[in-house]
Amino acid sequence: MIMNRITKTLAVTAAVIIVGIIVLFQQEEPQGQAVTPDKSIPISSADSSDENTHKQSNDLLFVDVKGAVVQPDVYQMKQGTRVKDAIEEAGGLRDDANPLSVNLAQKLIDEMVIYVQEEGSTSTGSPENLGSTDKIFVNQATPIELEALPGIGQAKAEAIIDYREQNGPFTSIEELMKVKGIGEKTVENFQDKIQIP
Structure with missing residues (x-):
């Protein structure tokens, strides 16, 4: 009789533990899925990435810096930057440059040509x-x-x-x-x- 009682108590305890584990496992399962998703990228995330890339490309422009600068070339610049920034990107003004030949504060536009004259130039x-x-x-x-x-x-x-x-x-x-x-x-x-x- 005592053995029956102990066996029943152990069986009930084991059943409670098993039920508790099952309930606990079912509650944690969705969280586990959220933490470890499969390797596929959701469409909305891919779209967002494309939008960010497109937005970044719209934030860039190209300017052609020529004349009395250290490194004349075509430079990629950000929207909102100024002629002064493009000239600095080109290594700055040469010693023979006429800084009054350009508006250093002017905002850049795409495909803009910045030509820095030499001192004494009549161009x-x-x-x-x-x-x-x-x-x-x-x-x-x-x-x-x-x-x-x-x-x-x-x-x-x-x-x-x-x-x-x-x-x-x-x-x-x-x-x-x-x-x-x-x-x-x-x-x-x-x-x-x-x-x-």
Whole structure:
């Protein structure tokens, strides 16, 4: 009888332990699956990765740095960086460079050409190898260079520079007509004398 009682007690205890283990195992099983997923990548994760790659490529631009810099070349830059940053990337200005020939604070745009003149150069900011030595780069031009354009005096030159500083570089010749005091006829008078990358 005592043996029966001990056997029953052990059987009940064993059953309780087994049931407890089963319940505990069932509760932990989903967590185990979440911690150790299979090696496949969820579609949403792959899409997110593609979006990040696309976003990163949109954050980059290429600029061509030429003239009186240490290492002229095409450089990959981040959106929002300035001409000064691109020149630093090109090793900085040479000793014979004219720092007044470029607007160091200007924001970069994709496919932009930055041409740093040498001291004493009479060029209008356009390198010879571009085949347009008589053209003025509107996004880099100084007020004096802009005043050399037909129909552009000191006030309009300053208005062009003010617009450029407030709105970023010009992206088309037509955008010049958004500058106060510059209309279609004025632009027609000088459009063959300017370069907008």
